[in-house]
Amino acid sequence: LVTQQSQDEMLRVFNENKRLKQEESSEAKLIVVSVSVQPVLSLAASYNLEPDQAFGKLSGYLKRLGADLVLDMTVADDLSLLEAQAEFVERFRAREAGSKQALPMLASSCPGWVCYAEKTHGAFVLPYISSTRSPQQVMGALVKDYLAGTVGKAVYHVTVMPCYDKKLEASREDFVSSKDQTREVDCVITAIELEQMLVADGCSLATEEVGVVDWPWSMALPPLSLVGRDGSGSG
Numbered sequence: 021l022v023t024q025q026s027q028d029e030m031l032r033v034f035n036e037n038k039r040l041k042q043e044e045s046s047e048a049k050l051i052v053v054s055v056s057v058q059p060v061l062s063l064a065a066s067y068n069l070e071p072d073q074a075f076g077k078l079s080g081y082l083k084r085l086g087a088d089l090v091l092d093m094t095v096a097d098d099l100s101l102l103e104a105q106a107e108f109v110e111r112f113r114a115r116e117a118g119s120k121q122a123l124p125m126l127a128s129s130c131p132g133w134v135c136y137a138e139k140t141h142g143a144f145v146l147p148y149i150s151s152t153r154s155p156q157q158v159m160g161a162l163v164k165d166y167l168a169g170t171v172g173k174a175v176y177h178v179t180v181m182p183c184y185d186k187k188l189e190a191s192r193e194d195f196v197s198s199k200d201q202t203r204e205v206d207c208v209i210t211a212i213e214l215e216q217m218l219v220a221d222g223c224s225l226a227t228e229e230v231g232v233v234d235w236p237w238s239m240a241l242p243p244l245s246l247v248g249r250d251g252s253g254s255g
Contacts, residue, residue: 024207025187025208026207026213027217033176033206034087050168050176051087053082053180054092054156054180056156057094059181062182063078063225067224068226075092076232077231078225079233079234084229084231089234090232090233093179095159095162096158103153103158104127107151107152111125125149125150128150128151129152130154130185131186131188134189137149157205160195163204167236168197168199174200177205177207179207180214181208187208189205190205
């Protein structure tokens with residue numbers, strides 16, 4: 021897990037993919053990086069940048085390293101919230117019909133909490149935990165099952181997240197793409213690891229060129245590149 025979910029592994033894949041592209045190999049992948057809001061805010065504060073400016077510069081940095089697409093993950097935040105809303109309504113109606121294990125509905129977006137619940141409370145608490153995917157894993161399904169189908173090639177998917185436990189979540193056997201049996205999220209990188217990469221490169225995010233934040237979805241592009249919702253989760 022430590023080896024698979026590290027910046028060293030990500031950079032190894034990026035560099036290998038650059039070589040394959042230069043050789044015009046059919047084995048070259050589409051490298052997609054999905055970015056959560058919280059790491060962008062951390063980097064913006066660290067480098068004294070506005071959030072949208074930091075996101076653009078982060079996109080430029082990641083594309084310089086070898087990313088093909090850099091995506092705003094708030095689309096997955098919204099989808100996860102909508103699914104949680106629908107699940108709560110379903111559970112509420114089940115409770116009204118007499119089900120004793122429908123409510124309360126406990127959040128499932130924190131992998132540390134889910135792991136703790138599984139190992140320490142088991143059947144006592146698991147029926148109450150929401151079955152809704154976290155935003156990270158919603159994004160994993162969007163990228164590996166939807167986006168990969170539209171581009172017609174293998175995808176290597178990286179997420180930039182605020183918490184190391186997201187590495188554990190991405191490694192669960194539950195989250196494997198139905199199309200090619202690869203993990204929906206191949207590698208998770210935190211804001212701290214991104215800063216370590218910048219320091220190792222002798223770079224500052226503040227001096228990076230601004231890159232485009234991509235929007236490969238069929239719905240209209242939102243007015244801002246970094247979109248938030250009051251009360252949304254962290255991924």
